[in-house]
Amino acid sequence: MATDQTRTAILIAAERLYAERGFSDVTLRDIVAEANVNLAAVNYHFGSKDELIAELFVTRSIALNRERLRELRAAEDAGGGRADISDILRALVGPILRGCLGPENQRSAVAQFMIRASIESVPPIRRIKNKEIDHLRKFAAAMKRALPESSEVDLFWGLHFALAMAHHTIRESERLTKLSDGRCDLDDVEDVIARVVRGAVLGLTTRVPAAKSQAKVAAREAR
Amino acid sequence: MATDQTRTAILIAAERLYAERGFSDVTLRDIVAEANVNLAAVNYHFGSKDELIAELFVTRSIALNRERLRELRAAEDAGGGRADISDILRALVGPILRGCLGPENQRSAVAQFMIRASIESVPPIRRIKNKEIDHLRKFAAAMKRALPESSEVDLFWGLHFALAMAHHTIRESERLTKLSDGRCDLDDVEDVIARVVRGAVLGLTTRVPAAKSQAKVAAREAR
């Protein structure tokens, strides 16, 4: 076995292609061509295409979650067990944003693969995905420690919205660039992270905005 | 021609199936079975599978955008040409959220289809999608009228984040329900809309939150 060259060559090629083009567009023949191995190698080493995808997803999930938790713990340690809410959310969205945005050549296939996995819900991945909820619960718990007076429902919504802004920014970065004529700089990753975190934190910490909309006014007058 | 029964039966069946299961999982044979028509009917009436998808997307895009603009105009008229920022964003995210959330039997295949189209970027749709940017610009312009003192970059980010929260909520509604043990009520559509709008508006209207995070503190101390 030694280095298992073929196996790892397949993994690398598959991750690269899946990250770039999505699962449905990439065939086994594409992968083996990219990896310079024989077609039968995939079934020999992984059993099936689905098992290859599943192994890839599990491995990368663990890596991403570990990095998130590492940053979360660093933040909590720095705060003596209670992290600032901004830092908690930064630990949640920072790793994936850093991996998927910024100059093209610096993006990580790992992070892009994970985004693909969250978009195209292919059967082998769907079966595993429940694990992620346990992972998010840890962040929800940390948020509760940071904002003990907030309702749990609001905390879940804040967590959810933070992920929403991060993922959507990755998925639609091109559109935002076009829409803004390039004025929104998606390559300034730390600025993007700051915007996402700020948006989520504002929703969590601002009390009763009291901005009455026209709709509310109209609804009141209708009574 | 008269009613073109077969044609519309195909459109309805295709929209339903695509909305439910996504483009890559639905074959022409699935569609014709659901529509109770012959396999060759799709190619006869639409030319190809891609043209069927394209026609579906164009039609539905126009319908969704029209509804959004209708609500936007209603809000601007009510405010004498300048709508409240909340109402602008509500016009943007309301239609799609109302169509995709709420009790199962009330959801519209149209709205769900549009979400599918925004997730699985299949070639025939990708070619048309640029039109959507022009549509979003109208909302950006309305936002500028509502908040003339805000920077354009911030406005674009606010628009982007509003769509992010709306779309992500639709896509991950099941996960949020599980994560929160059912405490986040995704069936209360108007509450969801209010949360999304509030989150986006806060980001747009709150000035200098001045919440210093541990990361910033640490960075300062490191100097």
Next chain:
DNA sequence: AATAGTTTCATACAATTGTTTGAAACGCAA
């Protein structure tokens, strides 16, 4: 060197896909 186990390879297989074909059925004006 001989052998046993592992890995690679070209090739074939069965299933599924979108599309095409040509005849049959239909609708309807003359």
Next chain:
DNA sequence: TTGCGTTTCAAACAATTGTATGAAACTATT
């Protein structure tokens, strides 16, 4: 009714997919 354009249908087609096979090549232990 006749005739003609339109629509439907069963069947076949070509291409692509993941997977399986059996022989060849390789590796390493005896």
